[in-house]
Amino acid sequence: MSKIISIANQKGGVGKTTTTINLAAALANLNKQVLIVDMDPQGNSSRGIGLDIVSLKKTLFEALVKLEDVNQIIKTTSFKNIDVLPSNLTLANFGPTISNVQEEISDCLKRVIKEIKKEYDYILIDCPPSLGLLTINALTASNSILIPVQCEYFAMEALAQILGTISEVKRLHNPNLEIEGFVLTMFDTHTNLSTEIAQQVRSLFKENTFISVIPRNVSIPEATAKLMPVSEYRPTSAGSLSYASLAKELLDHENRK
Ligand SMILES: Nc1ncnc2c1ncn2[C@@H]1O[C@H](COP(=O)(O)OP(=O)(O)OP(=O)(O)O)[C@@H](O)[C@H]1O
Ligand SMILES: [Mg+2]
Structure with missing residues (x-):
């Protein structure tokens, strides 16, 4: 069974x-x-996994709007077991250009993913920093949402907004959407603020906060700059180990069911 998770x-x-x-x-x-699945016109996850997004002739946009075959658009990467459905700036035209009136505008990504979901154990959708149509498509297509929370000012205000969007999407488009969990990111043991935010998130969303915490760790941006995951760049770094722990916790969620 494949599991589809929006990272939003x-x-x-x-x-x-x-x-x-x-x-x-x-x-x-x-x-x-x-x-x-790169659902962000910035194309950062496509680039970060090693694709040259400027030279791409076809991207997720063509599958969403022009109904082109998604199998022709998915790219393999140099990393074992990881494929990518890439995007670039053309995705910013999603919405204004959509002409497929047969379909609800919130259901486009769901239709695209349906074609290929059997081939994967996990489909991770990297969402843009907005709660617009792209994120609504992602949440409509997903089994669950995983919410990274940076241990910084205004983190809690952002969570209130996203919880509102989750309720709306559940009501209007996807009643089965679950909260996979909140993940504390860029946690800095040296600052009181990190500890404070972490405590607030845990006290409000105890059941739903991952035990694994992602520390602020220089190997992570260094790996991204080298267009590779941190597990390839520095397998024993704190950043790499924290994501390994998060993955195990995610698998435990499935075993619990
Ligand atoms: N654990 C970490 N330690 C150090 N730096 C990090 C860590 N996680 C992310 N960063 C850095 O923080 C910046 C923002 O991270 P990222 O691009 O993943 O955020 P995002 O939520 O996807 O941003 P956007 O909203 O623009 O899509 C990047 O420069 C990234 O390298
Ligand atoms: Mg991003």
Whole structure:
């Protein structure tokens, strides 16, 4: 059975793309077949996993809007067990250009993923920093949402907004959407603020907060700069080990069911 998880938070720079790439790699290392779906016109997860997105002739946009065969658009990567459904700036035209009136505008990604979901154990959707149509498509297509929370100012305000969107999507488009969990990212043991935010998140969402915490760790941006997951770049770094632990926790969620 494949599991489809949106990695979403409308707050920018909280670690959505980093979590998508590194959780994908950690699951791949546990022999899971993983597809990264890049639902962000910035194309950061496509680039971060090693694709040259400028030269791509076809991207997710063509599958969403022009109904082109998704199998022709998915790319393999140099990393074992990881494929990517890439995007670039053309995805910013999603919405205004859609002409397929047969279909609910929130259901496009769900239709695309349906074609290929049997081929993967996990499909991770990297969402853009907004709660617009792209994120609504992602949540409509997903079994669950994983929410990276940066241990910084205004983290809690952002969570209130995203919880509102989850309720709306459940009501209107996808009643089965679950909260996979909140993941604390860029946790810095040296700051009181990190500890404070972590405590607030845990006290509000005890059941739903992952035990694994992603520390602020320099190997993570270094790996991204080298267009590879941190598990390939520095397998024994704190960053790599934290994503391995997050992947194991995610698998435990399935075993509990
Ligand atoms: N654990 C970490 N330690 C150090 N730096 C990190 C860590 N996680 C992410 N970063 C850095 O923080 C920045 C933002 O991360 P990322 O791009 O993953 O966030 P995002 O939520 O996807 O951003 P956007 O909202 O723009 O899509 C990047 O420069 C990334 O390398
Ligand atoms: Mg991103």
